[in-house]
Amino acid sequence: MARKRTGLSPRHKKILAFLESFLSERGYPPSIREIGDHTQISSTSVVNYYLNQLEEMNYIERESNVSRGINLLKTSLSNTLVSIPLVGNIVAGEPMPVPASDFSYYDPDSGIDVARSLLPAGDRMEDLYALRVHGESMIDAMVNDGDIVVMKKTNQARNGEMVAIWLNDRDETTLKYFYLENGHVRLQPANPTMKPILIDDPSIVEIQGKVVLVIRQLDQ
Amino acid sequence: MARKRTGLSPRHKKILAFLESFLSERGYPPSIREIGDHTQISSTSVVNYYLNQLEEMNYIERESNVSRGINLLKTSLSNTLVSIPLVGNIVAGEPMPVPASDFSYYDPDSGIDVARSLLPAGDRMEDLYALRVHGESMIDAMVNDGDIVVMKKTNQARNGEMVAIWLNDRDETTLKYFYLENGHVRLQPANPTMKPILIDDPSIVEIQGKVVLVIRQLDQ
């Protein structure tokens, strides 16, 4: 046996390196012949041979009968950025903005870029939006003026999730950990030194969304 | 003239949206016929017609006579991702770890990915490292258990910057806003309801680094 069981042969590495550089430069994958030209492999069938091995080893995915149908897995999956629309401010004294179900596709003038690895896996990105915290009224949620909260659109929450809530009786938006306990709602501040809010009637809490990520930039 | 000078027509947007989703799902660009199928354009020449316009408007680049030779430009700009080494925990009761000056390569698995747009512009990425906050002793800095703080390596601070400090007399690491005022150091908690620490002798504060970013992931 000439092929090592452990790791990649020099040709495998050369092909992967070329795939990555070509892709980042041109934005589309190379053809089999282009791969061969740049890795000193003279026959298309040999390139095909190595590509099949790389697919078997899960470095790439291929679509048969599709030209340049190569999907580089290792780098492309981990290096994904998501642009989340920053749709407004969240203030204690007023209802927070929630984007419509179909917010227009191409207006990410004011979007914040977040690595997908920071977000919960398997979430639909279309349901995510970001708000900038305005004022110091959410310090009991350990959220400061200027922080950015990334929200996931939802009307219901499971116990233990941090949610944005509109409290009808106080005319107030707040960020709290949500617990529904035998008919009563307990809203727990993130700051462990502060006491929870207990609400007997669950109907006066309107869940606006679920907090997915908090980002605080210390600029200057 | 039928074509609007301002902005993109619905078909332009539809094509761009399809390009982006196809590319992120499959890892390679769609063919002209695939674009047509998914945008209700029946003729390849019409798709070609729109692609040429999008290239003229600098939304894409095309390589002639190359199948799937489309490079989506707008998204590649936001493609700057930085991996910051997560070197340990920060606990109030013990000194925090500071990576050595020499470029010791870290395990890329234990790094966190951050969009460069979230970081201060022009910073040397080599000076950045991340710590996970352990325990609830930093809630006066609005930082919670489990939060990730991205630090910049430095031994000195300017007024108003949030820094990690080792207090000799208390044997304690703390995160505070730093102010040097005529020979005295004032350490201001991020939480505006809490009082500052005043220190007459600046020599007992050891600045470990400057806080650049705080990230809180609300998993589950």
Added chain:
DNA sequence: CTTGACACTGAACATTTGTTCTGTTATTAT
């Protein structure tokens, strides 16, 4: 030595795919 796996060659072939061309329909300006 023989065998079998792996690595590789070269070419033919079928399909995919971009390009081009002629013509038609819609929209706008004069």
Added chain:
DNA sequence: ATAATAACAGAACAAATGTTCAGTGTCAAG
């Protein structure tokens, strides 16, 4: 209304490209 330009249809064509296959060479194990 008329002309001009943009938007679209359909088909034919040529090039790019993936696939397949019959061989050749190499190397290590039996």
